Amino acid sequence: MSLRDHLRPFVLFGCLTLAFASPGRAWGPTGHMLTAQIAYDRLQPQTRAEVDRLIAVLADEEPKFDHFVPASNWMDEIRRLGWRAFDYWHFTNPPYNPEGLPSVRPSHRHDIVWAIGQAVDTLQNPDTPDVQKAWMLRVLDHLVGDLHQPLHSINRYTHRLPDGDRGGNLFAVKLPPRDDGGYVPDNLHAYWDGTAGLFPWLRRGQAWKRKIGSMARQVRTRVPAPQGIEKDLDPKRWAEESYRLAIEVVYQGIEEGGVPSQAYQARAQAVIEERLALGGYRLAAILEYAFNPPREAR
Numbered sequence: 001m002s003l004r005d006h007l008r009p010f011v012l013f014g015c016l017t018l019a020f021a022s023p024g025r026a027w028g029p030t031g032h033m034l035t036a037q038i039a040y041d042r043l044q045p046q047t048r049a050e051v052d053r054l055i056a057v058l059a060d061e062e063p064k065f066d067h068f069v070p071a072s073n074w075m076d077e078i079r080r081l082g083w084r085a086f087d088y089w090h091f092t093n094p095p096y097n098p099e100g101l102p103s104v105r106p107s108h109r110h111d112i113v114w115a116i117g118q119a120v121d122t123l124q125n126p127d128t129p130d131v132q133k134a135w136m137l138r139v140l141d142h143l144v145g146d147l148h149q150p151l152h153s154i155n156r157y158t159h160r161l162p163d164g165d166r167g168g169n170l171f172a173v174k175l176p177p178r179d180d181g182g183y184v185p186d187n188l189h190a191y192w193d194g195t196a197g198l199f200p201w202l203r204r205g206q207a208w209k210r211k212i213g214s215m216a217r218q219v220r221t222r223v224p225a226p227q228g229i230e231k232d233l234d235p236k237r238w239a240e241e242s243y244r245l246a247i248e249v250v251y252q253g254i255e256e257g258g259v260p261s262q263a264y265q266a267r268a269q270a271v272i273e274e275r276l277a278l279g280g281y282r283l284a285a286i287l288e289y290a291f292n293p294p295r296e297a298r
Helices: 008-020 029-042 045-057 070-080 112-124 130-147 188-193 207-222 235-250 262-291
Strands: none
Touching (some): 029 070, 029 130, 029 207, 029 262, 045 130, 112 235, 112 262, 188 262, 207 262, 235 262
């Protein structure tokens, strides 16, 4: 049976809801790999061995990833290859209505919080075949990172955008061209995805092996793991945390169509570094829980 046959139920569900999904990106490749590396470095040996084993199950499937760290970009890569059925899983979109519009859409039920729960349940189920566990491991690897990008947990409604700004994707910003001619974000969501210039935009391949490890160590040094992080396992609370940050930080001090000021960039980078670190610590914790659930949860 092929991978697509194993995933047919997921595809059918996703196709039913795709027409209503807001388009969205995620942390860029650098952000996702940093979160994954921080998590991987914290795993207990037996958990890391199981992660490595399941990553290998799909290592020869396109898009090809043979390690947990670059596999954090797998969900974005399958979208690039045309698998758009899971777009809803990348975000939650509770409304932010600062201008008091009389009607706004509620958040969709089958969102990123729901999908993370499905991934954990799949990994904990002893009867689930390895190919499906391997797929859901890659889902979890990506989505915990996404949930810590504040603009993946909000949809801002205004009179200009009565259907919402799709997590900042329709909130234009202006940035100068890069000296190397590389990609320059033109909206607020993409600006935060690119870590507001805090880290370079790395692609998959061998570059991550040379750079991500040292970058992750720097992040862990500047943002140590909070006490009790191993018990911080509620993705709904993580989403609420991101929602508050989006309102209190992301949308403050910047105008639509404007240039991010140095002060705004500094605030953004500080929040982004903290979110990348917390995403990594929490990803490690939820993986430990998924592969080694407490006896009462079995």
